[in-house]
Amino acid sequence: GVRCALVRGGQVADHVLVQAGSAWHLLATADAQAAPQALALDAALAWTAAQVAAAPGVPVDAAQDARTLQAAVVAPQMAGALGDVFRRTLQYANERQQFGRPIGKFQAIQHQLAVMSEHVFAARMAAQLGCNGAGVLPDRLRVATAKARCSEAALAVAEFAHAIHGAIGFTAEYDLQLFTRRLHAWRQTAGSESYWHGVAGKALLAHGGLTLDLVRRITDVEMAL
Structure with missing residues (x-):
């Protein structure tokens, strides 16, 4: 069985x-x-x-297409959840008082928030690229880029969010854990970043021209927006 x-x-x-x-x-x-x-x-x-x-x-081809479609749907979901986690964390940092001032005024917290924002907006752009294709179906290589980047961001953003929130972020009564738990689940849904890195790597090895030409095709913002 x-x-x-x-x-x-x-x-x-x-x-x-x-x-x-x-x-x-x-x-x-x-x-x-x-x-x-x-x-x-x-x-x-x-x-x-x-x-x-x-x-x-x-058929194997159909199974691969199903995984690609699933990843194309999950990546925007992750991008949205990542954005919500960042907004909640930023609000908490501006409201939580410690030593007479908001913790968001401390340089260490500001650094963590800056790194979070980089991951969040990179994931958002990658998810937008992943939803783009010449026809009805999304481009598999764009989807690979989107899902890999969103899965990478899920780990970092969840880690920083809980570090800034402290113990309250893990409590059942606080909504942050609803988003971060789902991000960890979606990270592996339809393949984690390691799987999609492999897809992108095979495409790169099979590409006969310049690597930059392939990167430009995948990340053409004018076509994707």
Whole structure:
């Protein structure tokens, strides 16, 4: 059989696209043996060998396209969540008083906020590029750039946000943890930055011309906006 230890959104999904060996199958969640995971909508799902054999197969190209489409959707979600985390952290730094003044007046906090803003706006631009394509489907290499950059930003921004908030950021009553927990989940959804770095690396090795020409094609702002 097949067991998926962590399926994002597995509690509410109707089907899951699963790779078993070299083949891909579309498996119904209603047939799976389910166990809860840390986040409310996630689940661990398991199917028997007979269920996998009976499930419809999916061509490898179609499976890759599905992952690309999923990453193209998740990257803008991450960019939006990153922006919200930054705004909440900036507001907290300006309101939280320590030693008679807002903690945002301290140079160490200002440095952390500056680095956060760099990641947030880089991720936003990358997500915009990832949603661009010549036709209905997004460009796979642009999506690779978008998802990799947003996943990289998720780690840094969540780390700085909780460092600035301190213990209150982890409490159930405070909304920050709702965003950062989801960012950590989305970071791995449809492939983490390592997976999409590999996609970009293969494209770069296969490119016959100048590396700069490929970079320009991926990051052409006039086409993407």
